[in-house]
Amino acid sequence: MTNSVGRKLGEGACAEVFEWEDGSKIVKLAKPNTSSAALLREWKHCRAAWECGLPVPEPFGLVTVEGRPGIVFERIYGDSILNRIVNKLIGLNNREKAVDLMEDHLNARITARLLYQTHTISVRLSCQREKIRNDIRRAPSLTNLEIETLIALLDQQPIKQQLCHGDPNPGNILLRDHDAFIIDWNDASIGNPEADLAEYVILLRYTVVPPYLPTELSIFLDTIRETTISIFLEEYERLSGIRYADIEPWIAPIAARKLSADATSEAEKALLLDEVRRRIRNN
Template sequence: MGGRRPHRCARATSVSEALKKIAEGREAELFLLPDGRVLRLVRPGMPRAEERIRLEAAALAAAVEAGAPAPRVYETVVRDGRPGLIMERLEEPDLLTLLGRRPWLVLNIARRTAELHAELHRVDAPAALPRLKEWIRAHLEESDVVPEDLHREALSLLDELPDGDRLCHGDFHPGNIMVGGERPAVVDWTSATRGDPAGDVARTWVLLEASPVPPGAPALLRRLVGIGRGVLLHGYARAYLRRSMIDADRLSRWTQLRAIERLAQDVPGERERLLTLLGR
């Protein structure tokens, strides 16, 4: 990936420029630029969009400089009032799509996901990134959908769990790992923070356990993810724990906290599975 390249300040682009959309997720859309790079724009109405793009650029720069698997950022931009990043284009597929095509590779995909996650967690996070525990606390404070007893439990866990100083992705799962190029690369860094790696692993556990597949995914992939979710989840956890010093009790407490945090985010289609994960 090479060393860090400076990204320029935000500029406005012409609304008349026609761009081809090549991918999308819950938080952003990806467009192909004429020069072969890509433009990643946050979706309209995303809270704190400009701040999130600024922090995403900082996280990516730190990852690239450390040699971790992440794409280069060339500059920040604004288009139609939407903040975004101009980035290196990565080749498809992502690991989730690969799982849909070759479901018998589920354990291999789980292992590769764990290896890349452990590699990211060796990176010192930039001081500019928000602290993971402060990020979680903000989500809890902004929500009114968490039962009172779970809210109290989450605040207690925030007081008990360690802070940490590692680069935490915040949305790490096979759908955000591109594997079509010479080297895998991790995308979608809008939730990057500075904290305890166990908290980031717990976030991945919650996502793999509770999240539906992204919009636009083929029906076959949806069925396969439903069948193989548990195999993927436990294969990932075993592979990661073999490469780290995280103990099971610490990970369990972080998972409880991050499940409550995810409940606070009130993502459509997740509440029932999250409540089951929380023992409700």
């Protein structure tokens, strides 16, 4: 590393995050499984969102550190919704804290408002629908007939041209005092908000908590999955008029696209494949 790189702040499946320069910025450095092209795409997407006035960390530029491509961002002194939930659960020791967590519901209303704000923007980015088609075609567990059925279902949906985040999970929503920011714009595209909403529904419904996290998180998540989805959809419908009936046709294609994602665990893929095939049978 260079003198510009400070202490490590965190990591995900594709990158590590470090303090940068005087600590007022961070640098996101790619892991070996992430290409320079992917980092460039994320930087362009985040820059477009920031220039539109959306609540995202300002992206300052691209760097290379000891051969690793990276992006320098404004540092947001806050924590993700996911981390807040995990930290609360680690200290969970009485009924009052459990009630407090139940009322929190992963800040579903905040997420709904952020996504609605995102969806009011239209910029020039890659086509959401084409990306979904390509992801479905790469899913190794689907038959050719299933793939064509899913793509036909996708093509039946109305075409929209709105900015979509592509990965609206609680780990990508940062909270700072009374402000909320949305990060990780690698999967952003122009298309239908209903696809983003389906991503959120599928995430809440089928996420399998990894074994390195507290077992209490899995128990807690099971108790709030559907209630959290209802709260999220209620808030988004209040803002936009989009109902669950409008999102329903997107569930199967979005679940199918996640079958080709490296970040989707094998346990989650099994649940998603069952859901996709059930929906194909009932279509």
